[in-house]
Amino acid sequence: MTTIKGLRARLRALLHRGAAERELDEELRFHIEMETKKNERLGMNARDARRRALRDFGGIEPTKEAHRDVRGRWLEELGSDTRYALRTLRRAPVLAATAILTLALGVGANTTIFSAVNAVVLQPLPFSQPDRLVMLWEENPEKGWHEQYCAPANVLDWENQVRAFQNVTMYFDGAGVSTLTGEGAPRILKASGVDGNFFDVLGVRAQLGRVLVPNETWSVDGNPHVVVLSDRFWRSQFGADEGVIGRSVRIDGHPLEIVGIMPPSFSFPVEGIDVWIPQAWKYAQRTDIGFRRAHFERAIARLAPGASIETADAQLQAVAGRLKQQYPETNKYMGAGFTPLHRFLVGDTRLPLLVLLAAVGLLLLIACANVGNLLLVRAFGREREAALRLTLGAGRRRLAKQALTESFVLSALGGLAGVTLGILGTRLLEQLQPPGMLRVSHFEVDWTVLAYVLAIVVASALLFGTAPALWAGRRSPAESLKEGGRSGDSRRMRRWTELLVVGEIALAVMLTLGAGLLVRSFRQLTQVDPGFDSHGVLAAQVVLSGAKYDSVSQVRAFVDQLEERVSGLPAVLGTAGTSNVPLQGTGYTSDFVIAGRPAGEYYTEITHRSVTPDYFRVMRVPLRRGRFFTTADRQGAPPVVIINEQIAQKYFKGQDPVGQRITFDKIPNDKSEWSTIVGVVGGERQQALSADPLIEAYIPFAQEGSPGMSLLTRVAGDPNALAPAIRRVVAELDPNLPISDLRSVDDIRVRSLATQRFLMTMLVVFASVGLTLAIIGVYGVLAQVARRRTREMGIRIALGAPAASVRWLVVRQGLTLVAVGLATGVVGALVTTRGLTALLYHIAPADTITFVAVPVLLGLTGLAAAWMPALQASRADPAIALRSE
Amino acid sequence: MPLAPSATPDVLRGTLDLLVLKTLTLEPMHGWGISQRIQQFSRGLLDVNQGSLYPALQRLEQRGWIESEWQTTENNRRAKYYCLTSAGRRAVGDEAASWRRYVDAVELILQIS
Numbered sequence A: 001m002t003t004i005k006g007l008r009a010r011l012r013a014l015l016h017r018g019a020a021e022r023e024l025d026e027e028l029r030f031h032i033e034m035e036t037k038k039n040e041r042l043g044m045n046a047r048d049a050r051r052r053a054l055r056d057f058g059g060i061e062p063t064k065e066a067h068r069d070v071r072g073r074w075l076e077e078l079g080s081d082t083r084y085a086l087r088t089l090r091r092a093p094v095l096a097a098t099a100i101l102t103l104a105l106g107v108g109a110n111t112t113i114f115s116a117v118n119a120v121v122l123q124p125l126p127f128s129q130p131d132r133l134v135m136l137w138e139e140n141p142e143k144g145w146h147e148q149y150c151a152p153a154n155v156l157d158w159e160n161q162v163r164a165f166q167n168v169t170m171y172f173d174g175a176g177v178s179t180l181t182g183e184g185a186p187r188i189l190k191a192s193g194v195d196g197n198f199f200d201v202l203g204v205r206a207q208l209g210r211v212l213v214p215n216e217t218w219s220v221d222g223n224p225h226v227v228v229l230s231d232r233f234w235r236s237q238f239g240a241d242e243g244v245i246g247r248s249v250r251i252d253g254h255p256l257e258i259v260g261i262m263p264p265s266f267s268f269p270v271e272g273i274d275v276w277i278p279q280a281w282k283y284a285q286r287t288d289i290g291f292r293r294a295h296f297e298r299a300i301a302r303l304a305p306g307a308s309i310e311t312a313d314a315q316l317q318a319v320a321g322r323l324k325q326q327y328p329e330t331n332k333y334m335g336a337g338f339t340p341l342h343r344f345l346v347g348d349t350r351l352p353l354l355v356l357l358a359a360v361g362l363l364l365l366i367a368c369a370n371v372g373n374l375l376l377v378r379a380f381g382r383e384r385e386a387a388l389r390l391t392l393g394a395g396r397r398r399l400a401k402q403a404l405t406e407s408f409v410l411s412a413l414g415g416l417a418g419v420t421l422g423i424l425g426t427r428l429l430e431q432l433q434p435p436g437m438l439r440v441s442h443f444e445v446d447w448t449v450l451a452y453v454l455a456i457v458v459a460s461a462l463l464f465g466t467a468p469a470l471w472a473g474r475r476s477p478a479e480s481l482k483e484g485g486r487s488g489d490s491r492r493m494r495r496w497t498e499l500l501v502v503g504e505i506a507l508a509v510m511l512t513l514g515a516g517l518l519v520r521s522f523r524q525l526t527q528v529d530p531g532f533d534s535h536g537v538l539a540a541q542v543v544l545s546g547a548k549y550d551s552v553s554q555v556r557a558f559v560d561q562l563e564e565r566v567s568g569l570p571a572v573l574g575t576a577g578t579s580n581v582p583l584q585g586t587g588y589t590s591d592f593v594i595a596g597r598p599a600g601e602y603y604t605e606i607t608h609r610s611v612t613p614d615y616f617r618v619m620r621v622p623l624r625r626g627r628f629f630t631t632a633d634r635q636g637a638p639p640v641v642i643i644n645e646q647i648a649q650k651y652f653k654g655q656d657p658v659g660q661r662i663t664f665d666k667i668p669n670d671k672s673e674w675s676t677i678v679g680v681v682g683g684e685r686q687q688a689l690s691a692d693p694l695i696e697a698y699i700p701f702a703q704e705g706s707p708g709m710s711l712l713t714r715v716a717g718d719p720n721a722l723a724p725a726i727r728r729v730v731a732e733l734d735p736n737l738p739i740s741d742l743r744s745v746d747d748i749r750v751r752s753l754a755t756q757r758f759l760m761t762m763l764v765v766f767a768s769v770g771l772t773l774a775i776i777g778v779y780g781v782l783a784q785v786a787r788r789r790t791r792e793m794g795i796r797i798a799l800g801a802p803a804a805s806v807r808w809l810v811v812r813q814g815l816t817l818v819a820v821g822l823a824t825g826v827v828g829a830l831v832t833t834r835g836l837t838a839l840l841y842h843i844a845p846a847d848t849i850t851f852v853a854v855p856v857l858l859g860l861t862g863l864a865a866a867w868m869p870a871l872q873a874s875r876a877d878p879a880i881a882l883r884s885e
Numbered sequence B: 001m002p003l004a005p006s007a008t009p010d011v012l013r014g015t016l017d018l019l020v021l022k023t024l025t026l027e028p029m030h031g032w033g034i035s036q037r038i039q040q041f042s043r044g045l046l047d048v049n050q051g052s053l054y055p056a057l058q059r060l061e062q063r064g065w066i067e068s069e070w071q072t073t074e075n076n077r078r079a080k081y082y083c084l085t086s087a088g089r090r091a092v093g094d095e096a097a098s099w100r101r102y103v104d105a106v107e108l109i110l111q112i113s
Helices: A002-014 A019-041 A046-057 A060-071 A073-091 A093-122 A152-161 A198-202 A231-238 A283-287 A309-326 A341-381 A383-391 A396-432 A447-474 A477-481 A488-526 A552-567 A615-619 A645-651 A719-733 A745-751 A754-788 A790-798 A803-839 A848-874 A878-883 B016-024 B031-041 B050-063 B086-110
Strands: A133-140 A145-148 A165-172 A176-181 A187-194 A226-229 A248-251 A254-261 A275-278 A297-303 A335-340 A537-543 A572-578 A589-594 A603-611 A623-626 A640-644 A661-663 A675-681 A696-700 A708-715 A739-744 B066-072 B078-084
Touching: A019 A046, A019 A060, A019 B031, A019 B050, A019 B078, A046 A060, A046 B050, A060 B050, A073 A093, A073 A396, A093 A341, A093 A396, A093 A447, A093 A754, A133 A152, A133 A309, A133 A341, A152 A165, A152 A283, A152 A297, A152 A309, A165 A198, A176 A537, A198 A297, A226 A231, A297 A309, A309 A335, A335 A341, A341 A396, A341 A447, A341 A488, A341 A754, A341 A803, A396 A447, A447 A488, A488 A754, A488 A803, A488 A848, A537 A719, A537 A745, A552 A572, A552 A708, A552 A719, A572 A615, A615 A708, A623 A645, A640 A645, A645 A675, A645 A696, A708 A719, A719 A739, A739 A745, A754 A790, A754 A803, A754 A848, A790 A803, A790 A848, A803 A848, B016 B031, B016 B050, B016 B066, B016 B078, B016 B086, B031 B050, B031 B078, B050 B066, B050 B078, B078 B086
Parallel strands: A187 A275, A226 A254, A603 A696, A640 A675
Antiparallel strands: A133 A145, A133 A297, A133 A335, A165 A187, A165 A297, A176 A187, A176 A248, A226 A275, A248 A254, A537 A708, A537 A739, A572 A603, A572 A708, A589 A603, A589 A661, A623 A675, A640 A696, A661 A675, B066 B078
């Protein structure tokens, strides 16, 4: 009886007795009084009059309920339900903490990844009317070019002739390396070479001073004279002094006048630009053939007001067609096109982000299944309490709503904790993301992210709260109240929990399979032979520009001295210079012609690299035929070239290339320089470990130098230990020459896989968390099953069943769940992992090893999870077990 | 004492709002008064189900057609009085018109055969 009284008190406490409620009370009391008085007037005694009044009214409480319904009881009940939920959660702190933590993990991971998706994919570019901006590109089916860099002369023609373009600007992609001198120690700057109308086309203004003006694209002497600073550089170098406008600074040896400071939010084309410098073409260059032959500029157009994409494209195609005929030598196969700027810039980052988003989505689903199970198990434990409440007149809908409210409260708390985790996560992601993987380096948890989080929190609550709510609303009190009752309801609930467990195992399997594929792919990548030996080599990059290195001989003299000094350092085994370090991108490409082939026959896209004689020995690139370069291969000596074996295989089938001559002109003339092939070497992977070696020609550095060069030094021991000595040698040779990059080639190799490693690590982390949650789910459900069957076990043991067979009962149930989950997950993964294809290197999306290893591993873990409850069940003492219920 | 079943029909669903509004066109009135008035005016033919009266008042108030205020009755009892708002006055006309259309329509159908 005390229980019932207590329950009643609790139920009363549930009702919100606010002002509205008191008013309603009074109003109804007034009504009954009036009715009673009327009845008394009609001749009834006081007692009958009141009874009659009450009867006529037809039940005060239902009226109140109906009244509350109209009043917006929902909100009011929500308040009381919320308080009730908070109280019940406080009474079960372990359950509440587990559920909240689980949800927080899921929501936090989603917050973090979505904030990146938001910043990279969803947010508009920080330019004026960014949807009117398009990225122009050139294509050339003959060379296999698509969305390629543009030749400046072509872009100038498009700008003049395509009327649907309001204006067009060009810039040099990425960041160049420039040197600031005369302001303390020489400083390497990330510089962007842009046209004068660059800022106008993007529609951005300076925060101080002015941006560049269109005629600053051109320069009489071919040198820039003005510079625009980034906010960051302005602050770090000049302490945000507004007086620097108009001041002159020396960059790459040229005095440049500071004309403006950009706002902190602006850094384009890449993050972390320090200075924007005009490209400063000589006006005469417009007609130079090189201006139409060399493709190295990015071009952005702003569509004219009212001009449609279609019009612009039609006009561009017409102009490109005319240029083909007008300049067949350079433009015969050259097509043009454009893509909305935002889509172009998002480009490759979309897929990894979507994969991560899908992964955290799966994680959240698993978390929801787990919390749903927790709640169901708990609901089951409170079955009799709920049954009592039903008997006392609580509506089924009301109980269901209360259960749902509890889920929402949990979800809200988990969401809150999740957002906090998520904000920390974004900071972590900013730190961990490999540079250049995502277009932006800063992710905000802004309103868009919060709205998304709110949506997933509500969706989660509905997901994991529906089953307990249905369960709460469907119970039959009579069944539940029976001592030890086993109702149909409880079987239905067990189905639910089993379904949830199967579901979360399936999701975890999918997640783990995806992660497994990336791990396998990454392993493949690390085992790729790059064509050189990266171990024990230090790479130091310098840019030899400015007045001091104007002539080829000055550059060569410097490199000779540098090599000589460095090779004298202790522990140095060899040193060599190169224009391009492998895995860091290629040099320029050209067409080429082999002497003696039919007239007019040429080949395209040969990559050029200048190296000093010891390059191949330092990098341990194997010689296949002929010889390496020697110091005799100097300027003035006969031009020589070494080709990689890819050229030999492709263009010298069955011939010995050594001794043959090639030229890098498409149509040789009497001015063409023919180089003799003196050697064939193994191919090096120039762009990435995942990309096969391109056809490549090595030229002696002495015959064709390059302003940007890296000194590669092979040492005995740790190459990084040599770094200070290299710095000292460079500073001794030229105090104003900063080293722009100094790292081991091993490091370069590791960094070239940064994106893949990052993606793989993230997926492995998400999969581990998902897997742990799923295993906890399996364990939880089986433990509960085992508990519920304790009496049965006890009877079996009492009747003489061996412990092993009792154990097997539980384990079998667990294994069935795990097996069904595994099968579902594998089928699901077979469909979904296809989306990973573009991210996998030499691994099929349905890779057999992964698809066998992961389920086996998960099956074993599942077995372990089933074993523990089974062990407990089999130890059931019959005497205790029989008394337990 | 056994209670006789009521012989008066309940107010048709959906028409209660109209009856309440119409009643209130006369003067502000409390809930009990409204139920008495409806009974009176219909010469005892209609009996308002009290259980639906108060939710209906609540609904009308939410719709902005009536307002409520606590006042003292002639017998010095506090009661909640309801009165029509101007929107409520307009609504009476509309509701009455649509009720008449409805009655006419039903009448037309009943005339078949």
